[in-house]
Amino acid sequence: MSVTTERPAASSAPAGRPDNGPVAWITTTDHKKIGVLYCVTAFAFFLIGGALAGAMRAELADTGSQLVGPQSYNTLFTVHGIIMIFLFVAPFGIGLANYLIPLQIGAPDMAFPRLNAMSYWFFAGGGLLVLLSSFATDAGGVATGWYLYPPLSGPRYSPGVGPDLLILGLALVAISTLMSGVNVITTTFLMRAPGMTMWRLPVFTWNAVVTAVLGLVAFPPAVAAFVLLLFDRRLGGQAFDPAGGGDPIVYQHLFWFLGHPEVYILILPFFGVITEIIPVFSRKPLFGYTGFLLATLTIGALSTGVWAHHMFTTGVVDNPFFSAMTFMIAVPTGVKFFNWIGTMWGGKISFRVPMLFSIGFLLNFLIGGVTGVMLASAPLDFQLADSYFLVSHFHYTMMGGSVFGIFAAIYFWWPKAFGFRLSERLGRGVFSLMFVGFNLTFWPQFVVGLRGMPRRIVDYAPGLGWDTPNLVSSLGVVVLSAGVLLFLVDVSTSRRRRTPAGDDPWGGYSLEWATSSPPPEHNFSSLPRIRSERPAFDTHHPELAIGPVTAPPPEPT
Amino acid sequence: MRFALRYLWAYSAFGLGLGTVYYALTQEWVGSIALWFLGLMPAIVALWWARHGPSPAVREADDPEADPAASAGASLGSFPMATAWPALLVAGVIVIGASLVYGLILLPVGAAMLVWAVVGLARESRG
Numbered sequence: 156m157s158v159t160t161e162r163p164a165a166s167s168a169p170a171g172r173p174d175n176g177p178v179a180w181i182t183t184t185d186h187k188k189i190g191v192l193y194c195v196t197a198f199a200f201f202l203i204g205g206a207l208a209g210a211m212r213a214e215l216a217d218t219g220s221q222l223v224g225p226q227s228y229n230t231l232f233t234v235h236g237i238i239m240i241f242l243f244v245a246p247f248g249i250g251l252a253n254y255l256i257p258l259q260i261g262a263p264d265m266a267f268p269r270l271n272a273m274s275y276w277f278f279a280g281g282g283l284l285v286l287l288s289s290f291a292t293d294a295g296g297v298a299t300g301w302y303l304y305p306p307l308s309g310p311r312y313s314p315g316v317g318p319d320l321l322i323l324g325l326a327l328v329a330i331s332t333l334m335s336g337v338n339v340i341t342t343t344f345l346m347r348a349p350g351m352t353m354w355r356l357p358v359f360t361w362n363a364v365v366t367a368v369l370g371l372v373a374f375p376p377a378v379a380a381f382v383l384l385l386f387d388r389r390l391g392g393q394a395f396d397p398a399g400g401g402d403p404i405v406y407q408h409l410f411w412f413l414g415h416p417e418v419y420i421l422i423l424p425f426f427g428v429i430t431e432i433i434p435v436f437s438r439k440p441l442f443g444y445t446g447f448l449l450a451t452l453t454i455g456a457l458s459t460g461v462w463a464h465h466m467f468t469t470g471v472v473d474n475p476f477f478s479a480m481t482f483m484i485a486v487p488t489g490v491k492f493f494n495w496i497g498t499m500w501g502g503k504i505s506f507r508v509p510m511l512f513s514i515g516f517l518l519n520f521l522i523g524g525v526t527g528v529m530l531a532s533a534p535l536d537f538q539l540a541d542s543y544f545l546v547s548h549f550h551y552t553m554m555g556g557s558v559f560g561i562f563a564a565i566y567f568w569w570p571k572a573f574g575f576r577l578s579e580r581l582g583r584g585v586f587s588l589m590f591v592g593f594n595l596t597f598w599p600q601f602v603v604g605l606r607g608m609p610r611r612i613v614d615y616a617p618g619l620g621w622d623t624p625n626l627v628s629s630l631g632v633v634v635l636s637a638g639v640l641l642f643l644v645d646v647s648t649s650r651r652r653r654t655p656a657g658d659d660p661w662g663g664y665s666l667e668w669a670t671s672s673p674p675p676e677h678n679f680s681s682l683p684r685i686r687s688e689r690p691a692f693d694t695h696h697p698e699l700a701i702g703p704v705t706a707p708p709p710e711p712t
Numbered sequence: 713m714r715f716a717l718r719y720l721w722a723y724s725a726f727g728l729g730l731g732t733v734y735y736a737l738t739q740e741w742v743g744s745i746a747l748w749f750l751g752l753m754p755a756i757v758a759l760w761w762a763r764h765g766p767s768p769a770v771r772e773a774d775d776p777e778a779d780p781a782a783s784a785g786a787s788l789g790s791f792p793m794a795t796a797w798p799a800l801l802v803a804g805v806i807v808i809g810a811s812l813v814y815g816l817i818l819l820p821v822g823a824a825m826l827v828w829a830v831v832g833l834a835r836e837s838r839g
């Protein structure tokens with residue numbers, strides 16, 4: 156069944172009671188429900204990936220073998236890495252894009268709703284196969300590290316079906332990303348409301364578009380690499396086997412042509428999130444909107460030219476070229492810090508929970524970024540590659556950055572999506588525990604990294620100066636986990652309490668704050684006039700708006 | 713829509729240019745080809761777009777002075793309300809994947825689900 160939708164005039168009938176049974180969710184094509192499905196599924200994967208991380212940190216808390224053996228440890232970090240990257244952070248960004256883009260641009264849905272549903276199910280199915288590959292195979296889980304390098308992932312060293320299922324699962328996730336990329340770009344370019352020019356688009360939407368472009372560019376080479384690997388494993392192919400004239404370095408090139416843009420796929424949506432939040436809680440417009448967008452576009456382009464900085468130590472790539480490109484990409488990222496600081500500067504900052512998480516993001520990501528610039532220097536990288544310094548660096552960007560962005564987004568848009576608030580008091584507790592726990596976990600890892608502790612080891616000898624930092628790091632996970640648990644408590648108590656949020660609880664700027672909470676089916680019963688990047692703010696504060704914001708009533712027909 | 717076109721051309725020039733510089737410096741084929749494709753793909757879309765031009769709805773969105781009332785009532789197309797086929801299609805793929813672990817007996821079941829879903833989806837899309 157389908158409905159034909161028209162652009163709303165001044166007002167229309169109130170939305171009917173939404174159908175919320177399981178069948179409605181499974182068969183839905185509504186972008187809001189699909190967005191929620193994406194986010195909830197991704198968050199469930201976060202809990203699984205987090206539990207695996209907890210197991211690893213428990214093992215590493217002390218010297219000697221506590222919990223798992225070497226092979227299981229290898230499986231733990233492989234599955235943890237894959238889950239966190241491909242099944243949690245990236246899909247959460249896609250979920251937010253699904254939920255928000257039509258609302259932010261004034262459209263009734265995504266351009267291709269059925270394709271949208273398909274992309275969710277491909278993601279969920281791919282995720283299931285990844286889990287199956289890890290836990291349900293006789294030969295044990297995949298233990299190759301998240302980048303599945305041959306020859307370790309080849310038929311000789313990983314003979315079970317685990318890697319095959321994993322490749323199939325990742326291929327499904329990749330197809331899902333391509334489908335949602337097409338949808339995001341088409342929706343944003345073609346379905347904007349009248350007056351919503353490209354230079355008035357909310358920053359989150361812009362970042363989601365650049366992320367979608369990166370997905371379209373980066374995933375196909377990796378899928379090609381996975382398929383070739385499958386041929387090598389099952390059909391006697393030798394694409395990556397030097398004995399048959401193949402070359403494992405080709406795999407590394409193809410993989411990192413995905414892998415590096417992927418880290419921007421993991422961070423750009425959350426740059427967008429905090430850039431929506433910081434101006435609202437500073438009561439100022441974003442400082443340097445155009446500069447910010449140009450920086451995003453530049454990052455989108457440059458990120459496709461830095462892949463082989465992950466291959467410095469192979470000795471077969473042009474290190475100066477990739478080093479220079481990597482230094483360059485730090486510049487537009489630095490520009491964004493000016494935007495964020497400039498926005499807060501002289502603003503009337505209110506430290507509500509979404510703002511706290513955004514500030515946490517800035518502090519953590521700054522440390523991740525600065526250590527990234529250190530690693531971009533090839534001589535230093537030779538020293539620090541494959542050490543805990545690197546592990547800490549990427550967790551500062553992905554956990555301290557993206558995951559704090561995710562929590563900021565959850566606290567900010569929750570009232571819009573569900574019509575009731577999360578608790579401010581518990582939210583502050585969640586932030587404090589997570590911020591302290593995160594830094595306790597990962598700061599000591601810089602220290603052990605500089606003291607020479609390599610990554611991917613299940614045990615270490617005493618007396619190397621590694622014991623205390625490792626213990627502190629593992630205790631940090633306890634604090635971090637308490638923060639996540641408190642968040643789950645907050646969700647369940649707030650669901651019971653259901654304190655109504657109102658349509659615009661924060662005094663938001665972008666268009667989603669101009670419709671009801673939760674929004675009706677097809678999103679708007681009336682659209683305001685769009686005359687700036689802050690249409691909802693203009694509507695609620697016409698005295699401060701640029702030009703008239705209330706649309707004249709439609710002509711009677 | 714001039715902006716989208718410019719974006720596509722700029723991206724294309726970036727890919728082709730960087731690919732060429734990279735090839736000149738390294739003579740390494742995998743990265744060079746990937747970068748040249750990065751340049752080619754947006755060029756194809758941009759060429760198509762330049763020939764066909766934007767729709768009226770897009771022109772309205774790009775008009776900074778446009779009123780929502782101006783396009784009130786304009787059709788935005790047809791939106792499907794619900795569909796079970798995507799979920800079934802992926803369930804089929806999972807059963808096929810699971811057959812690698814739990815026995816090939818599951819393979820025809822998965823394949824049947826997949827075919828059923830593809831046919832259903834195609835028929836639903838037609839109308």
Ligand code: HEM
Nearest residue numbers: 205208211232233236239240244300301553554610611612
């Ligand atoms: C919940 C907090 C987290 C903790 C406590 C944690 C802990 C760990 C640990 C102990 C390792 C293994 C290090 C080694 O032996 O080399 C690891 C690896 C890794 N983590 Fe996390 N992690 C967390 C969150 C995340 C997040 C949010 C992401 C990504 C978005 C992530 C991505 C990775 C990756 C890619 C690896 C490398 C896997 C490999 O070596 O193949 N982690 N993490």
